[in-house]
Amino acid sequence: MRHLFARTALPPNVARRPGHRRVRTYAAAGVDRRRTSRALAALLANVGYRAPATSGRPVSLPGHYAGLIRIGRETIAVTTDTVGTKSILAETLGRWEEIGVDAVAVNVNDLASVGARPAGLVDVISCRRADPDVFEQIGRGIYRGLRESRCSLLGGETAIVPELVQGVDVGGTAIGFFPEGRRPVTGARIRRTDVLLGIPSTGLHANGLTLARRIVGASKRRLRARRPGSSRSVGEELLTASRIYVAASEALADQSGTTGFAHISGGGVRNLLRLHPGVQFVLDRWPRPFGLFQWLADTGGVSLEELYQTFNMGIGFVVAVRPSFEAEALRRLWRAGYPDTLVVGHVAPGEGVTMPHFDLTYRSYS
């Protein structure tokens, strides 16, 4: 749960659906959401110190993907996130490179969401014990993620804390900037006629893994099996490294026709609510459940409402553009390495995120 940015990382309850056995709520799994909300509120009630201007001037962007601060003549964006429980899956499968990529991706994709160019990352690995093979794979993954994001490694911290951590907790913090007069892309300029483009994900990325693991079960055997229609095991599908959207943001952030970016991370389509409060995001062309997502829904008895607010459901990054810029934006995304970009919806008068073909509406982000 990202505070200040007001983002929840908690998988929502899995709704009961008749005819399915595997029905569980996250509350039953030991996490009390109301207590968690109260705890977050207690933290936030006390924590928010704002320094005098001689220490830099924070740029107010509540609820957004990154914190911004004006330092001298530059605006710096900062974001922090972890891979979360995806590392438990990596441990079960004994494959860690994807976790390294994700540690970069979860952070640089958040920078991309405000139009910041990634500059540097510090990684943090807290673990029960340091396994050379695991660390080598994580290192290789971090390198891959950094190279794709054109982001330098500035340092890192590895803590061997067997009394605190079971397994391996992997995260990082990234800083970015706005080159040559670029302005942050915040969604504030979104209008009720804008078009929403969606760039496909490579799977679940690093969100919804707790729910997915509960649905699949933790056994290696089940993770090594294939679902109908897939050439890879379910475990491999779940572990697939996140797609990185930095090049998409870079291709569009300087264009006046671009009005918003949203990284579809924890919270699913509700992430769009972070961009602009006074409009309706109509997702009438977002993909229906398919492939792994459909299989998880069927196997776990997950309602559509839960599905679209837990998983990215096939789209990892959304771009809001002016209608007149749509064709040029798609061309630029094609050239930047995203030829598979789709139109997923549009902005309209009203409020919330709606999926009319499912009769679904989401009104709040967290």
Add this chain to the structure above:
Amino acid sequence: MRHLFARTALPPNVARRPGHRRVRTYAAAGVDRRRTSRALAALLANVGYRAPATSGRPVSLPGHYAGLIRIGRETIAVTTDTVGTKSILAETLGRWEEIGVDAVAVNVNDLASVGARPAGLVDVISCRRADPDVFEQIGRGIYRGLRESRCSLLGGETAIVPELVQGVDVGGTAIGFFPEGRRPVTGARIRRTDVLLGIPSTGLHANGLTLARRIVGASKRRLRARRPGSSRSVGEELLTASRIYVAASEALADQSGTTGFAHISGGGVRNLLRLHPGVQFVLDRWPRPFGLFQWLADTGGVSLEELYQTFNMGIGFVVAVRPSFEAEALRRLWRAGYPDTLVVGHVAPGEGVTMPHFDLTYRSYS
């Protein structure tokens, strides 16, 4: 263990000392230091991507307290660290405000060590469950730390991950900058005649807690007892929040007579080795073991060598200055809130950190 900055967070083995019962090695406690070193090497062999100059230019400062990157017209310093196992002590005692202060202090004191002014912090809390009272206290502590550092909170991440974390793991990442033409203070200008000033700590700060907890034992009863000569319980003494040295760095970083800063964190006096390779740091006036430190040494049967490379031994921050600047530096530190600053040693020809009155020499940082 901070990689790239090449810093170890592992408590070193506790050497056997005749006549004491409580003798343990960290290896025996489940951490294999050789394996950990191999793992770190494996991570570092793969991880170090450096982006093209259009993404900012990292400033080479290997082994130092912070990563530096030139972004546009500013140089940004980044550091990341956690409170580590001190949170286990907090849990036992049910007191969390100090942990919040420490989450800020471990980071801003590292920024202070390169002369960077703290600008913003993001905090990361990973925990088994979110307790409103715990979060409120941590929030209050973070606020205190930020206010004293004049550093804004830019965001944070709270992950409720009962499958990954036992208790509460608290850390953060801080960014800083160099106002109005200030140059980073790296130690590179240190000369063989410089004087070493030491600013007292408020106790163990957030380092050496694993060893201290093993010495004291985990029982509440032992933590609630007092050692001879103290008005507070051992638990309270151990939990005391870190002192923050930002104002010391700010008072001296712009002065040409200031040549180096060292935050005495994990690694104890060996931290001085991070400043300059070709000189000897002679700590002939560093305090002898006293108070809590002496009591831990006696109770745990800890050798002097281990003591001074595990705990800060009463000095939390060291400043190297030109001899001609010593009096003015002490005056400035007095005015900045550090009237208790001592001369702890001097720089001399040679190598390593030496404590002549104990016949001790440390030759490597990690």
